[in-house]
Structure formats: C-alpha cells, structure tokens
Amino acid sequence: MDWKQAWSTTTNTTTAALDSLSPLCAPFAVRWDLEADRRTKLRTPEHLKTLMAAQKEHNAARSTLSTAKSQKTAARAATNNPFAAARRAARVAAKAATAHERDTRGKLKAARVNYPSTLKARAIHAHSLHAVPGAIASALMSTEHLTIWPAATSALLIGANVAGLALGRRTVRVPVDESVSPEERQLMERLDPSYWVEHAPDRGLSGTVTTPPAIEPGGIRCEIRLDGTWTVKTLADKADSIGALLGARTALRMRIASASRKGWAVLTLATRSAAADVSSLWTPDRVPADPELMSLGVDIETGDEVLIPFAERLLVSGASGTGKSWSTRPLMATAHLRGDMALIDGKGEESIPWDGICRCANEPDEIDAVIDDAHAEMVRRKVEMKRRGISVWDGRQLTVFIDEGQVVLAHIMRDKARLQRLVELSSLGRSRGVVLWWATQYPVVDGAAPGLHKMIAPNLLTRFSLRVATTTQSGVALDDCADYAPHKIPQGKEWRGHGYLKGYGPRLIRTWALDDAGVRSLPKSIWAPEKATAKQTAQAPLRLVKNLAAAGGSSNRDKVLVAVRVGARTAKEVADATGLNKGTVSREIKALVASGDLVRSADGRILPGQQAA
Template sequence: MNTLNPASATAPAPTKETKPKRRAVLLAAVNRELDVAAPLFAPFAARWDAEADRRMKLRTPEHLKALMKAQAAHTSARSTAATAKSQRTAARAASRNPLSAARRAAATADKAARSSRSSARAALKEAKKSYPDTLTSVAVRAHAAHLVPAGVASWALSTPADWATWPASLSIAAVAVNSAALWLGRRSASAPVEDGLSAEERRLMQRLDPSYWVQHAEENGLERTLTERPEMTPAGIVCGVRLDGKGRSAKWLASETDAVRRLLGMKTETRMQITKGSHGDRALILIRTRSASDGLDLNGWKPGDAWAVDTVTGETVPVPLGKRILIAGTTGAGKSTSARPLLAEASEHPDHRLVIFDRKYVEGRTWEHRARVACELDDMRTVVRELIAEGEERLQVLPRGEDAVQISATRPRITVFVDEMAELLSDCAAKYRGADGKNADYLDVIAGLRTVARKYRAAEIILVPATQKPTLSGEGHGLDSQIAGQLTVRLALAVATSTETQSVFGPDAIEKGWKAHELPMPWVALMRDQEKGPNQRTNPIRMRWMTAQQVIDLPARPIWSRTAGVPAAQPEAERPALRLVKDEAAVTESAPAAEPVSNRDRVLAAVRDGARTNRDVVDRTGLNKGTVSKLVKALVESGELVKDESAGLLPAGGAEELSA
C-alpha cells in the first residue's frame, strides 16, 4: 500500500478507455523529448546531408564517363607494367651482363611502364574524386570493414565477457549511434514541424527532402534527379527538382508520375501536378493537399462578387462581362449553378440585358423575371432575327475609329446565353413537315447565332454557349465549329474525356497542363483567356455558385426586345423609313419612345432639331461623314430636305415646318 498517497489505494484499475489515453500522453511526452534532443544532432545531420549532396552533384554523366575512361587506362597500364616486369626478369635470367642491350632495353621498358602505371593511378584517383561514391555506400563499407574481421575474431572466443570487450560490439554500437543521430538530426533539419500540418503533409515533406529522395530515387527509376527543400503553400506542397543527365526534363518527369507517387507513398486520391521549373534542367512538383479557397463561402451572389477564386494563389477571378465565353462541363460538374453568377451580373446593371435560349426549359424559367427567355424554336427564330437587326443597326452607327459601341441604358450590352447547345443543335437539324407540305428545319437559328458570334462583338451582343459535350463533330456533338472559333474565353469544369479537354483548350492542352478531365467535381474549373496569351497559369479555380431559389429571389430587371415593326434584318433600301408627318395619329404608340430605326430618319430628326450643316448632323447622330453626305444628298433629291444657301439644311416645307 502506498502510505504517501492513501487515495491511490482506492483508485480504480486501468480500463480499456484509460489505456489509449495513457499511451497518447506517453507518446506525446516522448515526442516532446525527441523535439528537444533533435536540435543537438541537427548540425551532424546537416553536415552529412551537405556532403551527400556534394557527392550527388558530382555524380554527373560526364564525370562517370571520365571515371570509366580512367579505369580502362589504369587497367591497361597495370597490364603493360606487369608484362614489362616479366620481360625484365626474363632478360636478367638470360644474360649475366648488366650492360647487355637486351637487359638495358627491358629495364627501360619496365621503367616507362611503371611511370605510365603511376600516372594512370593518379588519374584514376582524381577521377574517383570527381565521381565519388555516395556517402551511404562509403559508410556501409567502412562499418563492414570493421565489423566483419572483428566479428570473426569475437566468434573464435568462448566467453560472453570477451564478446563485450572485442571491437564487434563497439562497431555495432557505433552503427546504432550514427543511425540514431542522423534520424534525430533529420527530424529537425528535413521535416520541421509546423502548426497546421497534417500527418500526411508532414510525411510527404519528409520524403521530398533531398536526403530521403537521393537514397530512394534510383530504386524507383528516378536516378540523376535531386529535390530541393519542399515548401508548404496555401495550395499544398511545392518542391523543385533538379534534373541531371541526358533525356531528363520536366516532360520526362511528368511521364514518371507513377514512380514519383510510389517513392512518396502518396495516396491515390491526392492530386499531383508536375510542370516546368525556373530553368530547363528544373521541374516543379505540386501536391494539392490544400486549396487557397478552403474556408471561403462561394454560395450565393451579390453585385460585384468574384466569379471564382484561384485555388493556388487565392486571387479572385472577376466575372468576364463583354467576352464571348464557352462554358463546358459534364453532368454533375456544376455547369449551370456556376454559370448563374455570370448571368446575374449580366442582367443586373442598367446598361446590360440578358437573353437565354434553353431547350430544356428548366434554367430559362428560373430567369424569366430578369431575362428574355426563348425555349421554343419559333421563339428562338424570332429572337435571333431581332438580335441580327439590332446588331446591324448598331454597326451602322458605330463611329469611325472605335472598336465597339458605347453601351448605355438605351443601347445596353446584350449577353446571349445558350444553355445546353448540343440539344439546340440536334433540335434545329431535325426535319419536320412545313405548312407547304415540304420538309423544313430550324437551321436558320444556328446560322443566326453564328452571325451573332462572328459579327456583333463590336455591337456589344455577346454569345455565351454552354454544353455538356464540347466536341465539334460526330454524333451528338455539342458545339458548332464556327461559333467555337469566335469564343475567346474557355471555361471547363470536369469533362468526361481527354478528347473533350482538347476540344475546349486545343490539341496541345494536355501537354501544357490543361487537364479538365482530371478535375474534381463539382465547381472546380480551368479558365483560359485567349487575350492573355500562351503563358497562363493552369491553376484550378473554385467557382461561385447559386441555387435556383437564390436566382428567383433576385429582384426583377428590364427585359430586352426590339422596337415593334422590325421582325428581321433587312437591307437598308428595303427597310421602311419613318417619315416626318404632321398627322400625329399616323405615328404608332411606341414610336415616340423608340429611337429612329434608320439612318435616314436620324438625319431628318437632326435637321428638324436644328442641324444646318453636314457637320452638325454628324455631331448629333454619331454617323460618319461619308454616310451623312450620301444621305443628305439622297434626301435633297427626294425632296424631303431643302438646301438653302443662306439658312443651310431645312426640312421639306422650310420655315413653315420648323415653326410647326
């Protein structure tokens, strides 16, 4: 009984629940003691690693070639020296005269052979210094050279006391002490304990350390490679790799991904990427154990929110309004929910309008309070015609020297979103029996969308198609080739195959790191902007997303439509020109609120408002001078305008019409 602590006499026996806790406490105490002891051995481990690194740097193919050449030369010199010595011995036996020609010739040859052997030995020694053995092999040979003879001598003795006194026991102890010192030193030097590191991350950083990599690279087929010190970033572990020798490149290392994963003992689900490093003989290993978007709430949207977050750098990606975008992603990748923040931004502002084509009805109905929605093919045909008419009108008033019209509340940017384009392509190509009894189709809708994509960027009519299958040909293809050629921004969530990745990003996509078919689901994507050039980061981005109810809860916004009376695009000569008349009853109800629908009407309106010269008309209408000159001339010839020498341009009827 413990008399100092009476309470211990009644303490309960350890249970199954308390034993694991005690083991955990004991393990934590041992780890703390090891952490305290590790810095004492860190210099020894650092010197060992520095020497090992120095030796590995010298073990280049060039030095190996020189060593093999020196070994061959030394072997040849030794053979020559042995032959010369044998011949000299034979010459001495054949003649007792030391001055005989045979003995003198043999002596000279022997002397030259021994000199050549000495030179070859010195060259071999220097070559061995240039291509040294690894430090591990040197240590193993040194201990073996001491242990084997000592062990044989100890075995010959008969008493246990003699075993303890002979060098074999001391050699074994030295091996154990050296191994323990290296293990403790590397505990601090190669894998520093950082707050927040998981056990998996700590283990990967230990194996990426140069000391571990060098020892195990050759057995995994990664010889002549050497890692740098790994670093932990917000996106995971980043480690540089030096590549020595012929045929070693970042592309080669990427092809050895399985060997790298095997060396590191990496979990199958852990994502890894191998890319080019800072120099031609460098590669970069990125292990995605983390994401810079972790902890961020990307559900929901409000005006000004970022569309996505870079999972590597943490940078935000704004909504690319005004750019023609392809959105691709297989079922379940989050294509529709990720597109909603873009559509919300495209319909939020006074100078923006949204048009949605949706053959599946579901997404279109969600946006009916903020967008003009067309689900039936006849409605799509009507909307396409209106878009073409709007685009033609805008291009005609585009001022000279400008690349795009200035958007405003009266001339807004129109974003045309096509949801699931594969379904639209299939339905438009299907034949049906027309009213005249002949076969017909809706391919004119696709032709109209091609025109919108090719021609009306300057008119600020922007096409954004979305598809589950972004292939350009074959059965069930989901993208029109002419439309695809005009899309400058490619956004791909997870797609089904590498073929679809190449359809989105180009034939060189896989080689350059655009691997959308390897992305996790949902809401993780790759985005490539053609305007930014070839040197873009292939970092995955985490997309913002919205539920259908969040879209329905958004406030209503104005819905775009063309002025009544212009159902389709027509040449200017065929368009009905609005004439200035005194009879107000002849003007439709919507005419006072609508802009003129032809350049002729704009010129007439400008003259009626006080423009007296061609220059005044140009300033008021925004038309270029050549167009104004032609229209003024035609209107004067038709009698709709009068050109007075003193007053300038006047409407038909002169001062009377002005006063009216």
Template sequence: MDLKAVSTKITEPTKSALATITNTLDALAPMAAPLALRWDTEADRRTKLRTPENLKKLMDAQRAHNSARSTAATARSQRTVARSASKNPFSAGRKAARTADKAARQHREQAKAALKSARRDYPATLTTRAVQAHAVHTVPGVGASWLMSTAEQWTLWPASVSAGLIALNAGALWLGRRKLTVVVDDGASLEERQLMERLDPAYWVQHAPDRGLGGTVTGVPQLGGAGITCPIRLDGQWDVAKLAGAESHIRNLLGCRTALRLRIRAGDRGGWAVLTLGTRTAVDGASLLWTPERQGIGLDTGTGEVVTLPHGRKVIAGTSGAGKSVLLRAILAPYALDPMSAVIYLDAKGEESGLWRHCAREAIDPEDISEVVAELVDEMLSRRDLMRERQIATWQATEERPRLVVLVDEGADLMAMDSRKVPILPGLEQIARQGRSRLVDLLWCTQKPTVGEGIPSQIIGNMSVRVVLQTAGQTETQQIMGKGWQNHMLPGPGLAYVRGTGRDMEQSPVAVWDASDDKVVTSLPARTPWHRKEAPAGTAGASAPAPLRLVKGEDYELAPPAAAVPAQPKSQPTNREKVAAAIGSGSRTVADVANVTGINKGSVSKAVKSLVEAGEVARDEDGVLSLATQAGEVSA
C-alpha cells in the first residue's frame, strides 16, 4: 500500500476546506476592518484619559455633586416648612427659604455639569461599556426565556438572540483585527512588497482619513503578471469616478513613484472599484525587436499576446518623442512587403519618407502632395466605376491595382500647406469618406491630436481605428480617444492604447515593436512606386485608303473602290485638353477652371502644372493663368 498516496488522499480535502475558510475570512475581513479600527481607536482614547489626575478630579466632582444634592434637598425641605408656617407668600421667612432653595438648585446643576465633564475626562473602559450594553438585553432575554419555557418545550429564543449579538460583536472585532494572508511572490521587488503592505486593510483604514480617503476600504491585494491589483470598497458618497479623481491622494498614501502606472476601474459589483498598479508587465524580458516575421504592432503588456490592427482608416497620434515614427514603421513595413499593397507617403515634414523612397511613393512639397492626392482621387473614382460595371461592393486588389495605403505625416504641417491655389485637404477628406471599400486606406499621423489643429473634423469622424501613444495632456487624450482614457498618464515612449478594434478602456497598454533602427526600412526590398496609369485614349477615325490600280501587262485597271470604313467615335478630350480650352476661353484661376470644367481642383492643378512645364500655359506672379500665345500677344 502506498502510504504517501493514502495520506495525500486524506489530507487534500482538509487542506481544501482550510483554504476555502481562509479565503472566505480574507474576503470578509475588509468589511469588519472599519468597526475594529473605530473600536480600537475609542478604546485607546479612553485608556489614555484614565490617568490618576483625571481620577482625582472625578472623585472631587463626585463629592461636590453629592454635597450639592444634599444641600439642595435641605433647602427644599426648609422651603416646605416655611410655606407651612406662613400663608403669606411675601413674608420674610418664605422669601428667604425660596431664595436659598433657588441657590441650592443652581449649585446642584453646576456640580452635576462638573461631574459629567470629569466623567468624560475619566471614562469607563470600552469593555465595561460593552458589558453594560449587552447586559441591557441579556438579563431580560434570559428572564423571558425562563418564563416562557416548559418542561416539554423550551423556547429560548430571547436568550439565543442575546447570545448571538454578543458573539457577533466579538466575532466582528476578531475578524476586523485579523491580518490578511497576502501571498507575495518570491520574485516580488522591494517596491511591490512595500505597496502590498500599505494596501493591507488595517494600514489603509488607519491612514486613509488623513489623505481624504475615509470611507474606502481595501480588499486582498494580488500580485500578477500586470502588477498589483486590489479591490476597494466604496462607502458613503464614494463612487468610481470620485475615487479616480482622488488619484493623487492614493499615490501619496501608498508612497508610489510618480511614473508608476495607476489605473482605477469599476469592480465586478456595485460599490467596489479595482486598483491596478503597473509594477510589472507581461512583456518583461521579452524581445520587442521588429523582424519581417513579426505580426501586428506589438505585445499586450497585460497578457503578452500580439496586438494586430485591421485594414482600413487609422489615426496614429502621440506627443513628440512618444514613438510615432517607430510605430509607423511597424505598420507600413508589412504593406511594403505585400505585392498586393502599395505605400504612398505624404510627408509634410520631409524627413522620414527619405527612408521609404525605394519602396514607396513619396511627396514632400505642397504641389507634389496635391498632385498625388489628385491621382488618388482619380484612381478611387475609376475603381468606383469599375465596381459598378462588375457589380461588386468591394474592390479586389491586384498587383496592377493594389491596396493603396496613404500615410499623412505630420497632419498639422500638411493642414498648413493646404490653400486655394494648392488644394490638398478636400481630396484627403474624400478619400477618408469613400476609400474604404475601394481599398484606399488613409493613415493620419499627428503629434497634435486636437480637432482643427492636428486633424480635420471631416477626417477624424471617419477614423474607426485609433492608435494613440503618450499625449501631452488630458485635453488631447479626450479629443482623440474620449473621456476616461489615460494616454497622458503612460509612463514613457513605445506604449500605446488602441481604440476601435474591440479593446476596451480597461486594456493594458501595447508595447510597440522596436523598429527604431533605420535599417528596418532601408533593408526592405526595392519596389516601383505606385503611379496612376491612365487608359490610352481612343484613336480617331482613319481616312479611306486610295483605290489600288491592278496592272495587266501594260494596261492599268482601277480596282473597285473599297467599302467605306465607318468613322470611329471621336475620343473624349483629356483633362489637360479641357483645362487648356477653359484657359483659352478666359478662365484665369484654378478655381475658375474647376468651375467651368467640373474637374476637381487637384486634377486641375496637376493639368496646369503639366501645361506650364510644356510652355503651353503661362502663370504670372499672382497665379493668373493664360495661354502662352495670349501672354505673348499681351506683352507685345
């Protein structure tokens, strides 16, 4: 027989039961902690007041009070005698007795007040008061039980209730004073041990009122992969929002460092909140270096799982130095490696895009950016027409016409470039509204994520996915993410919160892949940058060939005339021809040409630039357009 197995089988149920009891007591202890704290505080106060000096004052007050009562009783008796001796209420005897009685009663009240003050200064012990209080219901309860009992059936409920009340009082005090069994990982740091000691309900309840947190009680803190989590019971007027607003008081009470990530969220039931201290993450010790085999944008610091983003429109935001460029590399590199995708980099700052020129279309000057945007709009409209012809709702990417990933970096600088002469934003707003089903995805990157300053209102409303790193303040966080998010509290660069992919507000931050080395981009395979390919124009109808002559010996014979070739339909004029015709008819600005031709301003700007470079159109310093021949005639 295996004695060890038998012993294990016998002891396991006992250990399990003990563990259940311990966990139950740990859960109930925070509820009794305030009672025990108030009891012990009051008991200590009474003990400190019970000094020999206060005892002497109490005894003197008792003697004075007894003497005053005796004097008052004597004066009352003398007044009764004087009233019996004389029927005249104004007689000298009755008047003197009345005055003496009044003075004796006043002295008695003063002695009584002095005695009460002395008793407050030398109170009875709290244990004595508890015995007295329980005696009030115990003695009548026992008597009632005895009177209501019979030899056949004992009705002892009054005594049982009294005994239950006494046991409840004693049990609550024992439970409130009980030290919780906090299991601390052997690998816990010194900081984590100190924080868990201060999260102990006994310490918290004792010091919370000094920090303005009275009415809150902590539960059992737990140390996990994401750090320390601890439930907090909210009494009185406290709620989760109010507790979150008292974050600075919590930090002061715990003595935690300023950079420590602290989050407060609602608990599993009403009246409870959950405090999370990010002392550790699930990615500690893990390599975050980006490689082509990596998926997504990084790892969840709470679970260690890879966080991926869906295709489509996105906003990437964060203050200067938060890691936007590194994040963008992790987002764009998979598209640069995918033959069914193409990257278009609209770099208003003109810095980062230099690394991508071998595998992406780049534009840094306002005119170039406007031209690229116009191409994108034309491509998007062309795909729309083809989708209608093919009766499909979503564009199917091919190597010839791939998914287009359009990155705007930096949004605030690009908005400053937009003007009437060089329109940029109208086309981007159209792409944001209509590009999803046509596989033209707009990525807007900015370090100033405030509507109207770093991102247009027409664009932010269409951005479903938002990846936001550390922001400059709460205002920026609320404008880009909404109320309750705490991006401004992220401890440093390389950490981000993601909204729009099913990750809620209580998520752990995402540790972004480390793609800070420029070789991550420059080592990507070279590709031909995307350019829109216009369909070849149709040919005009050709004239009929001359009739052939057939030769027979020396005689010539005309061949029968060939059948007339039907005229081909005349091709539609190109945008360039329409723009040239509009300028020739008197249009002098890009806006005038757009109004006359019905072509969007981006395409008009592109055509004007081509005509100016070819010498067919002249543009003066004020931007007024004219045909080159017209300009020569005017100058002549």
C-alpha cells in the first residue's frame, strides 16, 4: 500500500468535508464572537465600580429587610392588638425595607447587565448545570451494567459547542486557479464564507451565507444560503450592497437568480466571457442541420450555441447603434439560403448590400408591392394547400423581414387595406410558409409613432432585445421577461450585438456578425410571386380575397369577416382594422351573425362562427 498516497487522499477528503461544514457553522461562530465581544466591551472599570456599589447597597438593604421582618415578628408576639403602636411601627418599617430591597435589587440587575460575565464563563456555568447532575445521575443509575448516557449527553453537548466554534472560525481556503486575474482573486476571497459572514452584517446582509465560489467559463459563480425572511427577490434588491461588500467595479455585470433548491440563490459575476475565444463571424457552415432551427449566437456564460425556431415570427428590438443589423444579418442569410426572402428596409441603408441578392424594397411603391405580393402568395398557398389536402405548407419558406417597423408603419398606417394585409401576414402566414420578422428600435404599439402595430405584436412570439434605454422599454421589448434587464447592458462598441432572448433566461447572448462582403458573397435569388392557375383561382373562397373587383356590401362583409378572424373582437376594433365606418361595420356584423359566419359570446365579444372557422 502506498501510505503516502493514502494519507494524502485521507487528508484531502477530510479537508473537503471540513470546508463543506464550515459555512454551516459560521453563523454560530459569528454570533458567539459578537456576543463575546459585546460582553468584553461592557466590562469596563466604571461598570465594575457601579456593580460593586449596587451589590453593597443590595446587601445592606437585605440586611435591613431581615431586621425589619424580625422586629415585625417580635411585635406581633408581644401583643395581639393589630393596632398597637409597636406593631404599626414594625409594619411600616418592614414595608419600607421591602421597597428599598426591591429597588436595590433592580439596580443590581441593571448593573450586572452593564457588567456581564464573560461568554466563556456563562458557557461553563451552563454546561456545569447539566454535566454535574448528569454525572451524579450516571453514578446512581449504574448497577451491574454501567449507565453513562446522562454524562455522555453532557459531553456531547460540550463537544458540539467546541466543534461548532472551531469549524465556524476555520478559514476555508478557496482553491484559486493560477489563471485568474487579480480582480477575480479579490472577489473570490471576499465571497469566501469566513469573510462574507464576518462582514455581511455591516452591509445589511445578516442571515446570508455563501458557499466557496468557483470559476466558470462565464466568470465567478457562488451559491448563497438565505436564512430567516430572505428571498431571492430581497437579495436582488440588495445588489448594490453586495457590490460594495465585494468591492466590485461599477461596470461589472452581476446577476442574482434562483438556485435549484428553495432557500438558495445563485450569484454570478461576469468577470469573463465564454464566447471570447469563439469567432463571431457567421458563415454558411453555421446553418443548423435541423431545418426547424437557426443559430442566433453564443451564450457568453456557458459558451453554448443558442438556437431559435426558423419558421416562427420574430421581433428584434434595441436602441440605435446597438447592432440590430449586426444581429439580424445571419438570420436573414439563413432564410435566404433555405428559402425565399423579401427585405422591406424603411431606412434604406441596410438593403444596400442585399440589393441584387434578394428582393429589397425601399421606396413607398416598392414597399406596397412587396406587401401585396406576399399577401397574394399567402392566399395562393392557402388555395394550393386545400387542393392538396394538407394543413401545413411543405414547400419553401418565404420570409418577409421589415427593418425599422416604425418607418414602414408610418407609410402604410393610413392605407387600411394594405395595413390589413400586413396584419394577416403576421396572423395567417405561418402555417402557409410565409413568416414575418420585424425589427424596430422601440416596439411600442401606441402613440403618434408606434414601432409595432397592436394587431401584429401578439403574433411575434420569439423576441430578442438588445440594449434599450429604460426599464419601461425593457417591459415593452420582452414582456414578462423584462427582469432580464436589457437596459442594464453596458454601452460601448464591444457590447454591440449582445442581448437577451425571451424565455431563454437572463444570460447575455452574443450574436453572429456578417459584414457587407459576406452578404454579397451569398447566392443571388430574387423572389417573385407565383401566378395562380385558373383552376386554383376558381377554387379560392371569395371571402379570403381582399381586392375584390366588385364594390358594395359583399366586399365590406369580407373585410369584417377577415378582421374578426385575425383577432378583432369588438365593433370598434373591426372598424379600426378595416377602415369602415361604424354603421357599415354594425350592419355587416349583424348580417354575418345571422348567416352563422360570426357569433356573439355571452360577454358581447364577436367570435368566428363554425363556417368562418
């Protein structure tokens, strides 16, 4: 046997066990030391002098009280008359002596509080009160078979007290990799349980205990035990206090999240990036083999590639200069290589490298044409799917990407018919292989210059947000995942293209990058709508065709029917979506309800009927 190796293994195992137990005993040791220090500071000469004077006065008062009680007893024995002068005088003297003794006793108690005995002496007294009777009980209970459990219990309590103090005061040595930076070394030392428990109360963090921190690809990770009334939310609210305790830089990103078990939190300090060694350049090799997915970027905490659905409607938001074009070019290239893509560029700059590669629209008439053609293609595919008996389109996907939706909306907002076509693209197109992607600085749906239409917003389920300005904008961009806090992404060129994906978790994602030369190297494929055959046109249901040649009630009725199918539930919403006046809308709704195409719910909402479904 290799005794040296065996001893080393045993020592390492014991050290690891002690390191795991030390954080559990640290709060006990800290409370002990704090109480011992408090008692030591109170044991001043002034307090000792006061205690001695109080003891002397109390002893004198007890003596006086004893004498008064004796005189009272003697007076009672001398005469049976309770109103005799001697008995009355003895009673008054005893009453005064009792009051004086009570007063001196209170002063003595206060003096003992101000000059307490040491905590060590108190512990010895407490253990003696248990150990001495326990030893006597063991001796008395021992007969033929020695019964030592009372004494053993006392010994165990004393041992537990001593061991708890020793473990709690033990300094846990955190293994630090030589590759860590001086900043990481300092942070890990301050996250050490012995340092944390000692200094946490000064920052209002009493009741929290850390575990030994560890270096991960994304930085430092440490679990924190939450005692008492602490929760993950209340700890997150103390982020500034934690940063001050650690001495962290202001720009250091710190994340506090729930651990895998209740009563614990996870603290992550982004001192490094797991994506630092991964090239951000996108190439066609990064297109996933799974046709249902596409690559968004790299998780900078874990280094894992982040994949999102390909055939899903997408919203990309972020302030100007945060890298929306940077983030979306690889996605557009994926859509271009896998199928057809049409780019509607409201600003005009982003489409420059894509000109001649895919279909682009910058001018108002070009934007109108792309929306009309995409809608017509969607209708054509619906007819084709019905003819073939399929429920989901199995051909090439047409991706309509709108860059800077605010500009596009400003152009078509007054054109109710064309706006309705765009709404239908977002609500009806996915199953027909026509998918809408939307990019804007601020996806607000109201106000004078909305970045997103209120009927389109609910359909954009995949949401990616780069840096935004305020917490309000975070809520608009990521909905119920606003706690990811994209408004806290640092500013700077190095943080362009970094953002959060809704539903993925509060971990930053660094997107891929594709420069102008990379875009121009893509194969050319200009999409144009296919023409419907005479047979397909004849089979198309009239109510799905938007631009009917005939004017009048039937055309308005189709508009109302489609508006309800895409989400309008009140007459006002239908009027807003179709541009018809309220009287016309009411008349058409009444006729559609009578025919069974629409139904009214118990709460007055308008719903598609069985025929419309």
